[in-house]
Structure formats: structure tokens, C-alpha cells
Amino acid sequence: MTSPALDPPESRKARGAFFTPPAIARFLVDWAVRSPSDRVLEPSCGDAVFLRAAAERIVSFPSDRSSAFLHGIELHGPSARTAAEALAPWPVSSRVESGDFFDFHPAHSYDAVVGNPPYVRFQDFSGERRVRSRRAALEAGVNLSGLASSWAAFVVHAGEMLAPGGRLALVLPAELLAVHYAAPVRRYLLDRFSDVSLVMFEQRVFPGVQEEVVLLLAEGSGTSDSILLSQVVDASGLAELARSAFTKRPVSGDLRWGGAPLEADADAAYAQGCELAGETLGDWGRAFLGGVSGANHFFALDSTDLKQHGLGNEDVVRLAPTATRHVRGVALTAARLAAADRAGGKTWLFRPGGKPGTAARDYISLGERTGVHRRYKCRVREPWWQVPLPRVGHLLLTYLNADAPRLVENAERVTHLNGLHGIELHHGRKTLGSELLPVVFPNSLTLLGCELIGRAYGGGLLKLEPGDVGRLPLPALELLRDHRLSLRGLRRELDRRITGGDWHGAVSLVDAELLSGMMGLDGATVSAIATARETLRSRRKARSAEPASP
Ligand SMILES: C[S@@+](CC[C@H](N)C(=O)[O-])C[C@H]1O[C@@H](n2cnc3c(N)ncnc32)[C@H](O)[C@@H]1O
Known part of the structure; x- marks a missing residue:
């Protein structure tokens, strides 16, 4: 791995650099690389965990591997150098280039594209790099919204690198299945590949990373209207994953691809x-x-709070309890609201109607003294203490x-x-x-x-x-x-x-x-x-x- 001195955590975060556990890389590579003459691309190769697995895979075939080729692209220079060094001892032709994947034109020539694209949310993914990535997706007919995270364009551009019949095997955030901005990517996958499979995990498999991931396995030219889903406990479950463990689910690109698969x-x-x-x-x-409300601790009150601040009916409206443990039974009745209130639930919302009276004005001043009015949702409304209902x-x-x-x-x-x-x-x-x-x-x-x-x-x-x-x-x-x-x-x-x-x-x-x-x-x-x-x-x-x- 590139040393922390050459690749500090802040720089890794900005590039979306999280490194794939070898067992996952091996699983994807073993699926995607099928012959000793395969040409393999890793578009954001980091330290080459996928390319090393690909070299091992190619070498495992007994026949001639002289036309096999491993190609790595990596934005981060020191990581690209580490990757090149890691591949040098292998008897397989390879090249690792330091550069932006979106500067490479769709080659339509690789047998397999494998990897784990960078995951950078749209808020942090800006400037020329984002413009270039969206342009590349658009060239493939995929119009991504400005809300798309960095991985979305990677999937499309990676797909366009494949020769007809080529295979795409990627680690992707599980939001591929669900988020609205990923709908064009889901549509792209169904339009471009005849077989789309996903493997999900019951437990998180990237230590220290919050995001859940799925493995995408897409192959075959043509279109599909269903996906195959499977779920394993963790990376160790991949070794025994059989074709029969996949369930077919009819899907469309527009809708979510569902949560967990069912037997x-x-x-x-x-x-x-x-x-x-x-x-x-x-x-x-x-x-x-x-x-x-922007500040529930200030706006959501119980009857003890009302008494303490001398607030009356004209200063509050009745509120469903903010803690959902008080929302029980089949109906939220007056008796249940009273019981929630007795149990410390907040069932009143501070919301003076018309001109606030003395007690309400005092309470508003208390909010200003304690900075409630400067909180984000409060400072953008007028007056700050009037919660929109x-x-x-x-x-x-x-x-x-x-x-x-x-x-x-x-x-x-x-x-x-x-x-x-x-x-x-x-x-x-x-x-x-x-x-x-x-x-x-x-x-x-x-x-x-x-x-x-x-x-x-x-x-x-x-x-x-x-x-x-x-x-x-x-x-x-x-x-x-x-x-x-x-x-x-x-x-x-x-x-x-x-x-x-x-x-x-x-x-x-x-x-x-x-x-x-x-x-x-x-x-x-x-x-x-x-x-x-x-x-x-x-x-x-x-x-x-x-x-x-x-
Ligand atoms: C999630 S990491 C994965 C690295 C490696 N594939 C692995 O799985 O261990 C994503 C990598 O993408 C690189 N990267 C980010 N944007 C890139 C771009 N536009 N072109 C090429 N590489 C990029 C980052 O530097 C980082 O090494």
C-alpha cells in the first residue's frame, strides 16, 4: 500500500480512495477474467489489488498468455507507481498510467473491466473533473444529474470500454439500487448488458467505511428486464457462492432495485x-x-415546560409525540397524548398564533440568548420562531x-x-x-x-x-x-x-x-x-x- 506519508487520509477522502479487501477483488476478477488472452482494464486501480489478482488469474491458465494485457489507470501518481511496481514481477504484459480515467476515450476493446470506483459525494465532487465525467456519461447517452456521486459516471464510462460481450465487475455503493440519481445508471446497465447480477452483503465488508456496498457483475450484449440477486454474510461467503443462489427479480431502471433479495x-x-x-x-x-423545527429541544415541549415558562394554549399547538416510542396502539387519542405527556413525551409545539404575548416573547428571547435563532432552519425563516406546519x-x-x-x-x-x-x-x-x-x-x-x-x-x-x-x-x-x-x-x-x-x-x-x-x-x-x-x-x-x- 502507498505509504501514509505519500497519501495522507484527507487526500484519500477527496479522491474517494478506499481499498478493496483482497477476497472481494479476487472474486470479481475470477468471474470477469475467463481466458489467458483477456485484456483487462482497472480504471481507478489504487495500489493494484485488482490487477494483481488479474495477473494471478491469467497465470493460473495453462495455455499461452502472450496476448493478455493488464491496464491500470490511477489519478494519484504515487499510487500508480506503487501499482506498477506491484505488477512488474508478474509474467503478464501490463501498463499503469497516472491520469484521469475520463481523459481516456471509450475504447470498446477490453474483455473485462474490474475495480472499485471512487466514491465522492456530489457536494465534494466538483470542478473540471466532475464536468468531464458527466460529459463522458453523456457521450454514452446517459444524462446524470448534478446530484450524482463520482461512481455513477465511472460505471457508464467503464461499460463503454468493453468489447462486445465483455464483462464488467465492480464494487459499488449500495445506493446504486435505491437512489433517484442512480436511475440513469440502472437504465444504462439494463440497456447495455443482457445479464446483470448483484451480490449484497449482510454485514459491512469495508472496515471503517460506513457505506454499504454491492458487487456488480454485468455481461453479454443486449438488454435485460430483470436482475439476479444474491446475498452473502460477508466476503468469506463469496468463495462458495453458487449460480443457484441467485434469485431473479424483474426490474426497471426507474424504480429501485429493491432491498434484500428473497428466497x-x-x-x-x-x-x-x-x-x-x-x-x-x-x-x-x-x-x-x-x-x-430546526431545534426540537426548544420547540417541542411537555406540560412541565409549559408551566415553567408560563406558556398558554395561545402559544402552542398540539403535537404528535416526537419520540416515536410514544406512537403506539392503533390511534393517537387525547388519552394517549396525555399519557405520552406524563411519560415525558413532547406533545406541544411552541407556535404562537398572531402576535406573541408576554410569556411567548420571553420564551423567544430565551431562544435568542441561547442561539436557537442562528440554527440553520431557524435563521432562514421569518420570523425564526414560527415553525412551518x-x-x-x-x-x-x-x-x-x-x-x-x-x-x-x-x-x-x-x-x-x-x-x-x-x-x-x-x-x-x-x-x-x-x-x-x-x-x-x-x-x-x-x-x-x-x-x-x-x-x-x-x-x-x-x-x-x-x-x-x-x-x-x-x-x-x-x-x-x-x-x-x-x-x-x-x-x-x-x-x-x-x-x-x-x-x-x-x-x-x-x-x-x-x-x-x-x-x-x-x-x-x-x-x-x-x-x-x-x-x-x-x-x-x-x-x-x-x-x-x-
Ligand atoms: C475506491 S478507491 C479504489 C482503489 C482500488 N481500485 C482498490 O479497490 O483498492 C478509488 C481510486 O480511484 C482513484 N481515482 C479517483 N478519481 C479518479 C479518476 N478520475 N481517474 C482515475 N482514478 C481516480 C483514487 O485515487 C482511488 O485510488
Whole structure:
């Protein structure tokens, strides 16, 4: 590895230089390099971990390797020199050049392009280098937005280096699957290659790096409308990864390529469940973000705070508790708000209507003395102490979830901050949806949808963006209408189980009533769905564990 003196951490970060564990490089190279005459390109080769693996691979073939060629490109001069030195002893023709990959024209000549492109977020990826990378992608017909991180253009330009039938094997950030700015890259891959496979990891495999990664294996000319997905625990699982361990998933470039893959039986059970449920949350209503106060410690209050500062009803509005552990049961009622308040939950938002009275003015001065008005969200609004309120949702859904997302009826029609999403139900569905969607929500099918559609966030949390929420499977209007009496009968018992901490019991109850009873799914299908949900939930939690250093 290039010595830290020649390559200090700040310089590495600016170039997106994180080095690939050898087991991962070897796996990708062994897949991509298939003959002793292969021409291999590594477009951001660092210290040549991939190229060394490629040399070893070429040498392992018994036949003539005189036309094999290994080509490395690396922006950082000292790393390029280290790479060249590392390749010198190998009996394979090679060249390492110090330069910007985007200065190299699409060669359409390599049999394999392998590597781990730099990951630099758009905020830090600027200037001429970004312009050049976007131009290169555009030449391949891919229009990347200004929000794209550096790896996106790398994928496209790397693809354009391949000869027809060539293979692309890259380590990429898992955001390839999910983020909106990566949609043109997803489309490019489906348009350019006939076979696109991805390998995901249950645990983080780059020591010290937060970002989750996936391995991309793309080959064959032509187009595809599905991808093959597989998941291994960590890099050691790659050695035994068999072709049969991949599950086919139909995809489009525009939509996310889903979260974790499912076993084939669970995949079929989920598809059947979605079909019988008949609708999604998007059919019922629209999710939207909560308000942003800019300083919850100042704006979100409990009744002790109100007393202490002499604030009255005219100075505050009622707020759904900011800590989502207080958002439980099927409905956020007046009694539940009061209970949350007694338990220290913040259920009042400082928001004087009209001209603030004396107590409110004093409280505003306190905010100014303690610098709240200089906080980012506060200083950009006028007056700084007036938090913009979102619409009032019929339902409230938790945004970041340690276990499972919770959906409650907003019975008191209170406002909410951004730890919750509001859901506004469509016309003709408001009464039934408010009353019964929180009853049917805790079922294994919808919760499996949350795991598949949501995104794993730091610390093993599950994050559901408003755009994701609309795709969660839920029973159709007619189904709820037909069964509204029995579902109503379930409300009290369900509420008792959830608030009593028996979440598992609550889900079993809804699975039995809704999935087996009303939707008619057989026992094996319900159990495949429930098991898959539990597996994905545990994997998500396991992923928050740090990898051991190699
Ligand atoms: C994630 S590191 C990977 C290095 C090596 N491929 C590995 O896996 O260990 C990305 C590398 O890309 C290099 N790099 C960044 N921008 C580049 C560019 N425009 N052209 C060529 N190399 C670049 C960085 O210096 C860094 O060495």
C-alpha cells in the first residue's frame, strides 16, 4: 500500500480512495477474467489489488498468455507507481498510467473491466473533473444529474470500454439500487448488458467505511428486464457462492432495485400476497414529510415546560409525540397524548398564533440568548420562531424504525414533526381508512413490504421515505368494506396487545384474521411471508455490526 506519508487520509477522502479487501477483488476478477488472452482494464486501480489478482488469474491458465494485457489507470501518481511496481514481477504484459480515467476515450476493446470506483459525494465532487465525467456519461447517452456521486459516471464510462460481450465487475455503493440519481445508471446497465447480477452483503465488508456496498457483475450484449440477486454474510461467503443462489427479480431502471433479495418460495408468497391484497398504501392516500423545527429541544415541549415558562394554549399547538416510542396502539387519542405527556413525551409545539404575548416573547428571547435563532432552519425563516406546519394527516407513520414501522390514526388531528410522516387519505376512503388501516397494517405481508421497499439506515434502522410508503401492499377498499365489522371488533384487542408490548402477538392476530381469513392465503404461504420478514429484519439489524478488521 502507498505509504501514509505519500497519501495522507484527507487526500484519500477527496479522491474517494478506499481499498478493496483482497477476497472481494479476487472474486470479481475470477468471474470477469475467463481466458489467458483477456485484456483487462482497472480504471481507478489504487495500489493494484485488482490487477494483481488479474495477473494471478491469467497465470493460473495453462495455455499461452502472450496476448493478455493488464491496464491500470490511477489519478494519484504515487499510487500508480506503487501499482506498477506491484505488477512488474508478474509474467503478464501490463501498463499503469497516472491520469484521469475520463481523459481516456471509450475504447470498446477490453474483455473485462474490474475495480472499485471512487466514491465522492456530489457536494465534494466538483470542478473540471466532475464536468468531464458527466460529459463522458453523456457521450454514452446517459444524462446524470448534478446530484450524482463520482461512481455513477465511472460505471457508464467503464461499460463503454468493453468489447462486445465483455464483462464488467465492480464494487459499488449500495445506493446504486435505491437512489433517484442512480436511475440513469440502472437504465444504462439494463440497456447495455443482457445479464446483470448483484451480490449484497449482510454485514459491512469495508472496515471503517460506513457505506454499504454491492458487487456488480454485468455481461453479454443486449438488454435485460430483470436482475439476479444474491446475498452473502460477508466476503468469506463469496468463495462458495453458487449460480443457484441467485434469485431473479424483474426490474426497471426507474424504480429501485429493491432491498434484500428473497428466497424463491418467499418471493412467490410475497407476490401472491400482494395480488390478493389488491392495493397499496398509495391507492389509499399520499404520504408527506413532517414539519422541520430546526431545534426540537426548544420547540417541542411537555406540560412541565409549559408551566415553567408560563406558556398558554395561545402559544402552542398540539403535537404528535416526537419520540416515536410514544406512537403506539392503533390511534393517537387525547388519552394517549396525555399519557405520552406524563411519560415525558413532547406533545406541544411552541407556535404562537398572531402576535406573541408576554410569556411567548420571553420564551423567544430565551431562544435568542441561547442561539436557537442562528440554527440553520431557524435563521432562514421569518420570523425564526414560527415553525412551518405541514398539512394534518389522517394517519401518522413512523419514519425511522428500530423494529417495525407503526401506523396510527391521528384521532386528535394533531400536527407532526419529521420523525413521522403524515398520510392524507384519498376522497371516499377517509373514514374507513382512518379507522381500519391502523388495524390491518401490522400484518406480515405489509411488514415484509416495509423491509423490501424501505432502506437500511445506520444502526440497523429501517427508513421509509414518503415515496417508498406508497408502494407498501395493503388490502383493497372492497376487502376492508366487506369485513369492516369484524375488523372493528379487532381494534380493541389489537390496541391492547400493541400497547402492552406484545407486538408479535398483535401481528399474529392480524395475520390470522386478515391474511388467512379475509384474503384466503394458505398456512404455508402466510408462514413463508412471516419467516421472510423475520429473516430480513434480523439481517438488517445484523448489518449494523462493524466488520472485524482483516
Ligand atoms: C475506491 S478507491 C479504489 C482503489 C482500488 N481500485 C482498490 O479497490 O483498492 C478509488 C481510486 O480511484 C482513484 N481515482 C479517483 N478519481 C479518479 C479518476 N478520475 N481517474 C482515475 N482514478 C481516480 C483514487 O485515487 C482511488 O485510488
